[in-house]
Amino acid sequence: xxxxxxxxxxxxxxxxxxxxxxxxxxxxxxxxxxxxxxxxxxxxxxxxxxxxxxxxxxxxxxxxxxxxxxxxxxxxxxxxxxxxxxxxxxxxxxxxxxxxxxxxxxxxxxxxxxxxxxxxxxxxxxxxxxxxxxxxxxxxxxxxxxxxxxxxxxxxxxxxxxxxxxxxxxxxxxxxxxxxxxxxxxxxxxxxxxxxxxxxxxxxxxxxxxxxxxxxxxxxxxxxxxxxxxxxxxxxxxxxxxxxxxxxxxxxxxxxxxxxxxxxxxxxx
Amino acid sequence: xxxxxxxxxxxxxxxxxxxxxxxxxxxxxxxxxxxxxxxxxxxxxxxxxxxxxxxxxxxxxxxxxxxxxxxxxxxxxxxxxxxxxxxxxxxxxxxxxxxxxxxxx
Amino acid sequence: xxxxxxxxxxxxxxxxxxxxxxxxxxxxxxxxxxxxxxxxxxxxxxxxxxxxxxxxxxxxxxxxxxxxxxxxxxxxxxxxxxxxxxxxxxxxxxxxxxxxxxxxxxxxxxxxxxxxxxxxxxxxxxxxxxxxxxxxxxxxxxxxxxxxxxxxxxxxxxxxxxxxxxxxxxxxxxxxxxxxxxxxxxxxxxxxxxxxxxxxxxxxxxxxxxxxxxxxxxxxxxxxxxxxxxxxxxxxxxxxxxxxxxxxxxxxxxxxxxxxxxxxxxxxxxxxxxxxxxxxxxxxxxxxxxxxxxxxxxxxxxxxxxxxxxx
Numbered sequence: 001x002x003x004x005x006x007x008x009x010x011x012x013x014x015x016x017x018x019x020x021x022x023x024x025x026x027x028x029x030x031x032x033x034x035x036x037x038x039x040x041x042x043x044x045x046x047x048x049x050x051x052x053x054x055x056x057x058x059x060x061x062x063x064x065x066x067x068x069x070x071x072x073x074x075x076x077x078x079x080x081x082x083x084x085x086x087x088x089x090x091x092x093x094x095x096x097x098x099x100x101x102x103x104x105x106x107x108x109x110x111x112x113x114x115x116x117x118x119x120x121x122x123x124x125x126x127x128x129x130x131x132x133x134x135x136x137x138x139x140x141x142x143x144x145x146x147x148x149x150x151x152x153x154x155x156x157x158x159x160x161x162x163x164x165x166x167x168x169x170x171x172x173x174x175x176x177x178x179x180x181x182x183x184x185x186x187x188x189x190x191x192x193x194x195x196x197x198x199x200x201x202x203x204x205x206x207x208x209x210x211x212x213x214x215x216x217x218x219x220x221x222x223x224x225x226x227x228x229x230x231x232x233x234x235x236x237x238x239x240x241x242x243x244x245x246x247x248x249x250x251x252x253x254x255x256x257x258x259x260x261x262x263x264x265x266x267x268x269x
Numbered sequence: 270x271x272x273x274x275x276x277x278x279x280x281x282x283x284x285x286x287x288x289x290x291x292x293x294x295x296x297x298x299x300x301x302x303x304x305x306x307x308x309x310x311x312x313x314x315x316x317x318x319x320x321x322x323x324x325x326x327x328x329x330x331x332x333x334x335x336x337x338x339x340x341x342x343x344x345x346x347x348x349x350x351x352x353x354x355x356x357x358x359x360x361x362x363x364x365x366x367x368x369x370x371x372x373x374x
Numbered sequence: 375x376x377x378x379x380x381x382x383x384x385x386x387x388x389x390x391x392x393x394x395x396x397x398x399x400x401x402x403x404x405x406x407x408x409x410x411x412x413x414x415x416x417x418x419x420x421x422x423x424x425x426x427x428x429x430x431x432x433x434x435x436x437x438x439x440x441x442x443x444x445x446x447x448x449x450x451x452x453x454x455x456x457x458x459x460x461x462x463x464x465x466x467x468x469x470x471x472x473x474x475x476x477x478x479x480x481x482x483x484x485x486x487x488x489x490x491x492x493x494x495x496x497x498x499x500x501x502x503x504x505x506x507x508x509x510x511x512x513x514x515x516x517x518x519x520x521x522x523x524x525x526x527x528x529x530x531x532x533x534x535x536x537x538x539x540x541x542x543x544x545x546x547x548x549x550x551x552x553x554x555x556x557x558x559x560x561x562x563x564x565x566x567x568x569x570x571x572x573x574x575x576x577x578x579x580x581x582x583x584x585x586x587x588x589x590x591x592x593x594x595x596x597x598x599x600x601x602x603x604x605x606x607x608x609x610x611x612x613x614x615x616x617x618x619x620x621x622x623x624x625x626x627x628x629x630x631x632x633x634x635x636x637x638x639x640x641x642x643x644x645x646x647x648x649x650x651x652x653x654x655x656x657x658x659x660x661x662x663x664x665x666x667x668x669x670x671x672x673x674x675x676x677x678x679x680x681x682x683x684x685x
Contacts, residue, residue, distance in 0.1 A: 005512075005514065005548055005550075007468070007516060008466075008468040008511075008512065008514070008516055008517050008520055009469070011468075011547075012468050012497060012509075013500065013501070015509065016500040016501065016505070019505065030545075030547065030548065031545040031546055031547060031548065032545075032546040032547070032548055032549075034545075034546065035583070036583075036614040037616055038611075038612065039545065041611045041612070042544045042545045042616065043544075043545055045334065045544040045618060046507060046509060046545075049334045049335050050505045050506060050507045052335040053506045053507060054506050056335075057506070066351070068349065068352055068353045068356075069349040069350070070349060070350035070351035073347060073348065073350060073351070074351075077347070086504070087503070087504045087506065088502055088503065088504055089462075089475075089504055090434060090461075090462025090463060090464060090472065090498065090504050091434045091437040091438075091462060091475070091478070092504070093437065093438065108347035112353050112356075114356070128441075129438075129441050129442060130439060130441050131438075131439055131440060131441060132440040133439075133441075139294040139297065142290055142294065143290070143291075147283045147287070148286050148287050148290050149286050157439070157440075174352075175352055182355065183356070184355065184356045185357050186356060186357055197441060200441060200442040200445050201442075224286060225282060225283065228282060228285070228286055229282065240286065240293075241289045241292045241293050241296070242293075243289075243293075244289055244290050244292075244294070245293045245296060245297055247293075248294065249297055332432065332459065332461040332494065332508060332539075332621075332648075333604070333619055333620050333648070334507070334542065334544075334618050334619045334620050335618070335651065
């Protein structure tokens, strides 16, 4: 090529386009000829760096998914995912957010219907791991006032809920922790989970139906009275004392923003 | 809050909440932090902080290249071949139909 | 023997601007060997407190809001100076600087009072996509203008001098100047310092049939704020060696040799052992660091003998 030297913007547009289209050799004219090693093979080093590093990043985020499907299947799936889901931030924060939905739709994985939910749990684990700090709720904050039903409880910044039709916690736990994965009966779902951090450690609580309804209400910004009512509606044996012990001891709840029920519109972020 | 509830129901529920809260606070104060073997915490699972999983968690940033050549253009038999075989699905386990999928190479 | 952290050595290029008062800040990285901090080693470092001058972290790995990464780093910072090494700012992008990312860097510099802060002569972002690799910048006047503007803007946001690292390259861009001409001009224009990655110098020089020693000879002592050392891989491509900067092995003897000669000329500077893939036990990193420390001691002795003052 004898064309004029491209502008930096043009150079990068052509370089970037060729990075993502391996059959596209148009970027090669951007470089000086190479005597020994063909330019295409040199450019492949960048293609490989980009794709291998991002597939590695996905493997770091989704180790249980990788173990479930095996390395080859995982890496092949991850490369297909990248076609539409390259990261947008230099921190890689948020990268992989669409992977659970990709797996839900991914036909070769159709016979592993729980796979997307395992990926969701891994994303929540990661979010909890990196979430901000906040003081946990203390008994004093809950005791204030005569009528606690208006109290607005707030999740810790690390806390989030996940419900799944599958025994996703067992699947996740065994694939992350066990040297040999244990047999799991898929009929032992559904799972209602809360992922949160206590101190520096990520924890996962398996909630019963009532506790799940209770926590879901808080996640939606409801007050204590509403949450207790929702829990009792799905579970007549809902144990309010145990629920409060969980709130006070788990670390999953942060100190309330307000002690006044009438300002309880705060959505958990 | 449901508008169909009578004032007395509301009052009862407030009382119930206040009572439960007081009970929980006194129980929590009496119990050791690790004495959480009851109720919702029963199944709570803690991941050890020193566990291998938290080490790399989501980092992935690098200033190094990779010498692992991972950029193949051939078609793969996309068959899950990991521990999923130990999970009993309604379709049976592990015996999955191979799917030929052409990857963008 | 590892050179212990030293607070009485002048640290003009190593430390922050505050060191010009004649007293180095407690955060300054000493002119000794440091190692790249890996999560696998957090515990052991806190438990055993190895005698190492300083640690360097990838800034992006600490851009989360909280949790274990910050807890560990805070604990480690209590015992060691830190250097902050950015890998995702994309100073070489033709588009505008990612100011939000630069502000995240600033927040980390402030939070951990890091002795050094550095980034790369490279780009990784185009059209809203982050490619997660250090891609080559054509060495043209236009690119120099753009990179210089981005470095100035970043230094304004950081409120301090930064160091710019030379990359490993695998293709030769159609350049108007050499890499050292580009870097020296960038430093003169913006006041930034240079992070000389000797392994990158070697990898690029070998990949393009150039002279690594000549590259290093073109850099004057006043510009050098830090040195990086790492291992690289050799891939055979159609019977020819292509070197890949994978930070996955010990520093090669050739790179140590080049580094020693460079240090003898420019004097001791903070020198980092990087190891980012197949990370070995901490003891291996410390072994590599002690090799670098020997070179640093030799350079220091040589400088003293010649009665030469640095900077």
